[in-house]
Amino acid sequence: MSEMHEIVSDNIRAALAEQGGRGDWLSKIQDEALADFERLGFPGKGLEQWKYTDISPLAAAYPDWLWTDSTAPQQPELPTLGIADADELVFVDGQYDAALSRLGPLPDGTFLGSIDDLAAQQPDVCQRLFGRLAASRSSAFVALNAALAGNGAALLVPAGVELPRPVVLTYLSATPHSSAQPRLLVDLAEGARATVVEHFCSLGAVIVNAVAELSCAQNSRLDYYKLQAEDPAAWHTAAQFAEVGRDAVLAATHLDIGAALARNELQVQLVAAGAHAETKGLFMADAQRHVESRVTVEHVAPHTTSRERYRGILGDRARGVFNGRIHVHAEAQKTAAELSNRNLLLNAGAEINTKPELEIYADDVKCAHGSTTGQLDQQSLFYLLTRGLDHTTARNMLITAFAAELLADIAIPAIAERAQQALAALRDASAPPPPVTPS
Amino acid sequence: MLIDINNLHVSVGGTEIIRGLNLQIRPGEVHAIMGPNGSGKSTLANTLAGREDYEVTAGSVQYKGADLLPLAPDERARAGVFLSFQYPVEIPGVTNVYMLKAALNARRKARGEEEIDSVGFMRLVREKAELMQLDKSFLSRGVNEGFSGGEKKRNEIFQMALLEPDLAILDETDSGLDIDALKVVANGVNSQRDGQRGFLLITHYQRLLDYIQPDFVHVLSKGQIIRSGTSELALELEANGYDEIVAAAR
Numbered sequence: 001m002s003e004m005h006e007i008v009s010d011n012i013r014a015a016l017a018e019q020g021g022r023g024d025w026l027s028k029i030q031d032e033a034l035a036d037f038e039r040l041g042f043p044g045k046g047l048e049q050w051k052y053t054d055i056s057p058l059a060a061a062y063p064d065w066l067w068t069d070s071t072a073p074q075q076p077e078l079p080t081l082g083i084a085d086a087d088e089l090v091f092v093d094g095q096y097d098a099a100l101s102r103l104g105p106l107p108d109g110t111f112l113g114s115i116d117d118l119a120a121q122q123p124d125v126c127q128r129l130f131g132r133l134a135a136s137r138s139s140a141f142v143a144l145n146a147a148l149a150g151n152g153a154a155l156l157v158p159a160g161v162e163l164p165r166p167v168v169l170t171y172l173s174a175t176p177h178s179s180a181q182p183r184l185l186v187d188l189a190e191g192a193r194a195t196v197v198e199h200f201c202s203l204g205a206v207i208v209n210a211v212a213e214l215s216c217a218q219n220s221r222l223d224y225y226k227l228q229a230e231d232p233a234a235w236h237t238a239a240q241f242a243e244v245g246r247d248a249v250l251a252a253t254h255l256d257i258g259a260a261l262a263r264n265e266l267q268v269q270l271v272a273a274g275a276h277a278e279t280k281g282l283f284m285a286d287a288q289r290h291v292e293s294r295v296t297v298e299h300v301a302p303h304t305t306s307r308e309r310y311r312g313i314l315g316d317r318a319r320g321v322f323n324g325r326i327h328v329h330a331e332a333q334k335t336a337a338e339l340s341n342r343n344l345l346l347n348a349g350a351e352i353n354t355k356p357e358l359e360i361y362a363d364d365v366k367c368a369h370g371s372t373t374g375q376l377d378q379q380s381l382f383y384l385l386t387r388g389l390d391h392t393t394a395r396n397m398l399i400t401a402f403a404a405e406l407l408a409d410i411a412i413p414a415i416a417e418r419a420q421q422a423l424a425a426l427r428d429a430s431a432p433p434p435p436v437t438p439s
Numbered sequence: 440m441l442i443d444i445n446n447l448h449v450s451v452g453g454t455e456i457i458r459g460l461n462l463q464i465r466p467g468e469v470h471a472i473m474g475p476n477g478s479g480k481s482t483l484a485n486t487l488a489g490r491e492d493y494e495v496t497a498g499s500v501q502y503k504g505a506d507l508l509p510l511a512p513d514e515r516a517r518a519g520v521f522l523s524f525q526y527p528v529e530i531p532g533v534t535n536v537y538m539l540k541a542a543l544n545a546r547r548k549a550r551g552e553e554e555i556d557s558v559g560f561m562r563l564v565r566e567k568a569e570l571m572q573l574d575k576s577f578l579s580r581g582v583n584e585g586f587s588g589g590e591k592k593r594n595e596i597f598q599m600a601l602l603e604p605d606l607a608i609l610d611e612t613d614s615g616l617d618i619d620a621l622k623v624v625a626n627g628v629n630s631q632r633d634g635q636r637g638f639l640l641i642t643h644y645q646r647l648l649d650y651i652q653p654d655f656v657h658v659l660s661k662g663q664i665i666r667s668g669t670s671e672l673a674l675e676l677e678a679n680g681y682d683e684i685v686a687a688a689r
Contacts, residue, residue, distance in 0.1 A: 383528045383582075386488050387542035387598065388516035388549070397541075401532025401581075 004059040005041040005140070009034055011066050012147050025127045026119065026149065033136040033146030040140040052321040052353045053263055053292050058207065058235045065179045065207050066148075070095065072174035079201045081168065081227070081414045086197075087112055088168040089153050094180035096151060104165065109158035112167060115183060118154040125156065129185045133213040133241035133269075141237050145181045145211040152183030157192035157220075166195040166412060173234065176204035184212035188220035188248075195223040197415065201258075205233035214242040214250065218272070221249040225415055229422070230258035232289065239265040246272035253410060254281035256291050257422035263292040263321075270297065270304035270332075277306040282406045284422060285318035286429050292321035297339075299332040302362075306336075311406055312343040313399065313423070314350035315430030322354040326369065330361040339369040344376065344402050346430035392431065399427050440501070441466050441606055441637040442487075447498035449479075449486050449662075455496070456482040458662035464606070469638040471648055473673065474659035475681045480641045481525055483659070484610040487639075488522035489515045502606070516542075517549035519605030523595040523612050530582040535594070538582050539564065539601060546602050563601065571597040571627050589620035596627040607631070608639045613647035625650030645677035660685045 012034055016027075042059040043050040070093035078090065078100065089112070090100035096114040106112060111122065119126040136143035153169050171182050186196055200208060208230065216222050222242075230236045236259040244250045256262050262285075268277045277297055285291045291314075297306045312320040326337045343352045356369040376398050384394035403423055410416040442464045449457035456479045464470050474480050486493045487500065489512035500507040507515065530538075543563075544554045555563070568575060571593045583591050592612050599607050609628070613621055628638065628651050640653060648656070648670060656672040657664045660681070665688035666672065676684060 377528070379528045380530050382488075382490060382512060383524065383530070384533075384538065385512035386516050386522045386524075387538065388513055388545040388602070389538075389541050390513050390545070391511070393541060393545075394513070397533050397538070398530070401530060404532035 004062060005037065007063040008066065008144075009038045011063055015067060025123070026130075029131055030147050030149060033143045033149075036136040037140055037143035037147055040143060042140055049323075052319070053261070053290065055261070058237075058261060061177075061207065061235070062179070065177050068175055068178035070175045070178065072172075075100075076172060076174045078170060078172060079229070080170070081197070081199055081418060083166060083168055083197070083412060083414045086166045086168045088170060089114070090170045090172065091151065091153070091180070091182055092172050093175050093178055094151050094173075094182060096153075107158075107161045107163070110161060110163070111154060111156040113154060115149070115152045115154050115185065118185070126154070126185075129154070129187055129213065129215070130183075131213075133215065133243055134211050134239065139239065141209050142211055142239055145183055145209050148181040149183055151181070152185070154185040155194065155196060156187045157189060157194050159189040160191040162193035163195065166197055168197045168199060170199045171201070171208065171210070173202035173206035173208055173230075176206065179207035179209070182208070182210045184210070186212070186214045186222065188216050188222055190218045190220065192217070192220045195225075195411070197225040197227065197412065199227045199229065200236060201229050202231040202234045204231055205260075206231065206235070208234065208236045208238070210238040212238075212240040214240060216242065216244045216248040216250055218246040219248055220245070222251070223411065224250065224252045225410075225412065226252075226254045226264070227415055227418060228254070228256045228258055228262055228264065229418065230262065232258060232260060232287065234259045236262040238263070240267070242266070242268045242277070244268060244270050244275040244277055247274035248276075250277045250279075252277070252279040254279075254283070254293060255415065255419050256281070256283035256293060257419065259289065259291070261290045263294070265294040266296070268295075268297045268306070270299050270301060270306065272301045273303040275301065275304045279306070280309040280406050282311050282313070282403055282419060283320060284313040284426050285320060286315040286426050288317050290319045292323075294323045296325045296327065297337065299326065299328040299335040299337060302331060302333045302335070304332060304335055306338075308339040309406060310341045311403060312341070312352055313346065313402065313426060314343070314352060315346040315426050317347070317349040319350075320352040322352065322371075323357070324355070324369070325357040325359065326367060328358075328360040328362050328365050328367065333362045333364045335362060335365040335367065337365070337367045341371040342402075343373040344399070345373065346375070346399070346426070395431070396427055399423065440464075441468075441503065442507070443501040445499045445501075447486070447500065448496045449482055450494045450496050451482060451492065456662055457486065459498070460663055462657065462664065464637045464639065466637055467632075467634040468655065469632065469640065469651065469653045471640040471642060471653040471656045471673065472659050472664075473642055473645070473656060473676055475685075476643070478659045479662040480643075480659055481610055484522060484525075484608050484639070484641050487608055488512055488520065513545075517545055521599050521602060521604035521607045523592075523599060523607065523609040525610040525614065527583050527591040527595055529584050529586070531584045533582050534579055535582050536564070536578040539598065542598070543601060567597050567600040570600060570630060572623050573597055588615045589617065592616060592624055593620065593627070596624050600627055600631055603631075604636065606637045606639070608641070610641045611643060612640075613642055613644060621647065622650060645673045648673045658684055660688065
């Protein structure tokens, strides 16, 4: 895999040189990120964090797919979520598409637009935010995203302002064998409130490598949703880095329903007293797809709380990986944290590797973690059958119920509906043949 | 004949539990099966309901004149066989109301009736819930989720009242109930006695039979009915214990 990352970095270096460099702060970030990427290389399975996810096919595709010209039509058909009242930025093949985007009037002082526009209008702010939470030196994929940066979205909400509508960021990869490296910068000032939805979709085999930096100042609240609904042939890697300040709340919901290979990593830092993170994720896969969901919550300050709930539903020969880690720093007394992961395997060939971890250095804390994996509960199934429900109905009810708790409190119905559709498809695809009843 | 069980043998995990059981129930009759722990009471109930891992190795069961054994559990239920579970399962995420409506409509469809409309359904549910003294709030909760033992049993009888089976099998519905809950359950069962519906009460204790008068009482031991009689037999059991009757039958 080492040659691959050298080819990729040579490619990028050549392209950056061709562009002549912008000579601005971004060029500097790109150069540094490229150096980080060259040093790190694509992660191999030897690394603990990549033990269960083999990215060698992805790495092999990277050099050729890096600079594929977009062949997207002027008006591509957007697999829209149908959130009627929202401000939406659309990115097609990694490029901001102003014509497809729709922005309503926003409260004074709010910025919502492309990172390019932010860099042009408020260079200082852009420079301050870009890379503040996502460190290129920590991960090859973050470094790659930074090296290829220049596109993505930014949302700045001034103190005390609550956005009237959810912000939807739609990333459509419409050109097969292309790659996109979107970055999202969110900065909520003191007491600000916003709902942000990242929606990833694609047509065919593509590479998407996304990074988000989510900054929540004192007493703010961010409701963050990520819907990964990529094409079944797509490769999707993503990482979100969140910082949650005093009495602030991050509520993050991850729904992974697409991609041939998807890996998401959420890292949350609770940096001041009263900070709270509520994270949950539902990942599903069928066929021979691979989905990995990782979450790390760093309790840095005392009196911080978090709850992490993750569920996986896997059919056919799909592979799932869950890793959840709660890290309570020595200063973080009075931490309360609860991490749970439950997985449902719908077919005998499906597999999950799950690892919930607690790492605690403070002594006055309340932490719990647990994980279960199993097939449909046969007792419950029998119970429903004895009520006269046919096998398919009973099975569907139980599978739906497994996801229900996570989907129930999604405040945007369109997102929950999209997850329900995916769940129904997975249910039907994994259904056993009807039992043979002697006549 | 509502149900005719003939020389039934059932194995669970390779061990024979029911060993040649015979029992006939006519429409309208209430039969009680009593027996010590491990005598095969619950195995009989679960076998009649169609549990897959209970293997019938010999014998026959005719239900309304047709072979019951080839039918899947849901087919048996739609044909009017109801099992009240000894340990009703909790199913978080499936609300009671959702499950009940699907169950009722499945039963109605099997009887050639139209699906029930929402108003009619809610009226029916309210009426039966009142009978079983279940608070309406339970409807929107998950099936048996967070219910006390007594609530679970009342929910079973509530479902029975709603689904109106032809043969109701009550597997130790009285176990773990305090006297008030027992009266509610018995009242629910008695309200469903209509001269047509058959009941098979499986119980460890005579107490239940103070409130539900059976037509016949059978004593089960080691997978066979070793004695049958009227309700006096239950009193004799209560007075003398199982050991004496079991010993006398040898």
